[in-house]
Amino acid sequence: MYYSPDELCAAFVGSELIATGAFAEVVHEVKRHHDAHPNDLILIFDHKNSRPIEVDLRGSMEEVFERLEKQKKPLEPKVKVKKPGRPKLGVVSKEVTLLPKHWEWLAQQRGGASVTLRRLVGEAMKAADPLAAQRSAQQSTYRLMTAVAGDLPNYEDAIRALFAAEKDDFFNIIADWPEGLRHHIVQISEVAFDPSLASETQESESK
Template identity: 45%
Template sequence: MAENYKTYTAFAGLRRIASGALPAVAEATKTVLDKGESAPVIVLDDETCRVIEIDFRGTIEDVLERLEKPATSHAGKSEPRGPGRPKLGVVAREVTLLPRHWEWLNAQPGGASVALRKLVEDARRGSESKDRVRQAQESLYRFMSTLAGNEAGFEDAARALFAGDRTLFAALIRLWPKDLRAHAEKLADGAFAQEPSPATART
């Protein structure tokens, strides 16, 4: 899978319509809507679990054409860069430190800028795993809040999520509607930083 490949999931009420690339999900959702689907339909970004707004008016071709416009409207244009070293993507920002901090930074090989970049990169590498789990937890909670807020055990499941108790979380969502539970279990693989759940491993 390409690094920047994004996937989306559409739900009609608590029933999953489709998952995958946005055009395919939009087409499947449009087909369901044209058949008279009465339940509320939403499309979620699988990474963030934020709702994606799609204009489903007109034909399937109309819908897909509108999806393509944002991607092509800025083709060939580069983002403006601020001051700094443009070729490296370096951007100048104000940093406020105490005099002793500046003294230490300026004494480092390469000066303050190089030392700060090294410190930031070291901190990023050290917290990368925790940051991924935190972001996955926030995405899973966003999904739960959007679609499972009225389900039994929602609040306890949310507490188990942020407490890192995957066993309790799985038990609390066990009686949720099938598609809702399956998607929550899929998202849980990143939110608990443990081995995949048996249910997800079988899919």
């Protein structure tokens, strides 16, 4: 498993949030907690998809990070580049054939041809399935809640409200849940209740 030290994630013991932030920072706090409370079951999840992240906490703090360093995600993909410069954010360079008038129009757009093309493709993908981002956010929130909140009061009612996109009911239902968990759920569930927010995220990632 590869990881990025800047990837946002959160760590829980039961339904209690013990650390959140960049992966490297969270692992540091998780290791400290593990050393002080070795019998606690600690679960780490990434923010984007609420997928579990496994970390070997054996040994010293230095040993933990030495092992993680070997699993560090490459900063850029290994791709063949035909022109100077390398694509960022995992973008792969491939040939695109357009008429001169198309290239002229793209060159006049804010950010240039590449940014504009990514934005247009993103908008087309969203138009093809406008609720895809919402479903993804619902599933991410559901995975997190199932893993750490299954024993909390009104859990099933909260799940129903989540998939019905009933925002007010959902947050009223979880109002008495542990504060850290509640705040984390607010963060990861935004698009589940407002799909329009997904376009803002896509735009920021395309720049």
